[in-house]
Amino acid sequence: MTLVQLRHLLALADSGSFSRAAEAVHLTQPALSRSIQTLEDELGQPLFDRLGRHSELTPFGRAMAVRARQVLDDADALRDHGRRLARGEAAELRLGLGSGPGAMLMTPLLMSAAARHPGWRIEVSRATTARLVQALQARALDALVVDVRSLAPSADLCVDTPCEMRGAFMVRPGHPLLAADTGVRFDEVQRFPIASTPLSDEVARVLMARYGPEAHPQRCVTLRCEEIPSLVEVTARSDAVLIAIRAAGPTLVELPMEPPLDATARFGLATLAGREPVPGLEAVRALMREALRDTPSSRLSAAAADARAR
Structure with missing residues (x-):
């Protein structure tokens, strides 16, 4: 049974x-007759009663015609959707975002889809990196944007578009730690609640190398969650100190640490090796290059902090 035969059935019906x-179907009458006869032979029942030159559906034929119309409508919708995907007019993308990329990329991604790609269907998931990787490997997600330093080495993952x-250590304007004329030591920071998302082992090593064993996130972080915007708001309304990417807290003030933190987060797009890329990923890559970068103001604040520390 083929879609062509089903189209012949409906044309005759x-x-x-x-x-x-x-x-109507651009065939000779004998060719159409052979097509209908072949379909009837496969189904084991007649589809039409031949009444002279007129043909009427049998009761079984009427039931078949209803189902054939549904199948052909679905097939036409699939064909049209495929063509729209090929033209970039549609995409169905299931994307997982880690805490840092989620803070910086979520709004630009949804705004881009709403304004530039109204035919897209995007589903965003937020979780720990480990859970996002599990969902990707289970084919429940199409791609991830995560801190690549938190990814365990795996032969089935491809990572690109590094950003x-x-x-930085950040506080609200007017925080007591900003009153010092010299750089802020880590033991002074520890007098206040310290907030952060779960940090990679690489960041933990940098913190301990700069400030000693007490700076390990498992020891020093007292407010931990996956949502940077919530941590930024808490920091803006309390004396908490936030450890995060500088661009995530534009209203906060960077602490001039002594010694300087001098650490970066490295984000990337992770997909499954050997899997056909889904439409829409190129737009995600472009947004990553645009949104996951330090702004000029954050680079200026870094220079000011370094000068103050010196």
Whole structure:
């Protein structure tokens, strides 16, 4: 049974005439008759009663015609959707975002889809990197944007579009730690609640190398969650100190640490090796290059902090 045979069935059902149906599907009448006969032989029952030159659907034929119309409508919708995908007019993308990329990329991604790609269907998932990787490997997600330093080495993952963003200690304007004329030591920071998302082992090593064993995130972080915007708001309304990418807290003030933190987060797009790329990923890559970068103001604040520390 083929879609072509189902189209022949409906053409004859709609016209009631082999000659008119053959003309509609651009076949000779004998060729159409052979197609209908082959379909009837496969189904084991007649689809039409031949009444002279007129043909009427049998009760079984009527049931088949209803189902054939549904199948053909679905097939036409699939064909049209495929063509729209090929033209870039549609995409169905299931994307996982880690905490840092989620803070910087979520709004630009949804705004881009709403304004530039109204035919797209995007589903965003937020979770720990480990859970996002599990979902990707289970084919429940199409791609991830995560801190690549938190990814365990795996032969089935491909990572590209690396984006580095500078990390910092940040506080609200007017925070007591900003009153010092010299650089802020880590033991002074520890007098206040310290907030962060789960940090990679690489960042933990940098923190301990700069400030000693007490700076390990498992020891020093007292407020931890996956959502940077919530941590930024808490920091803006309390004396908490936030460890995060500098660009995530534009309203916060960077602490001039002594020694300087001098650490970056490295974000990338992770997909499954050997899997056909889904439409829409190129747009995600372009947004990553645009959104996951330090702004001029954050680079200026870094220079000011370095000068103050010196």
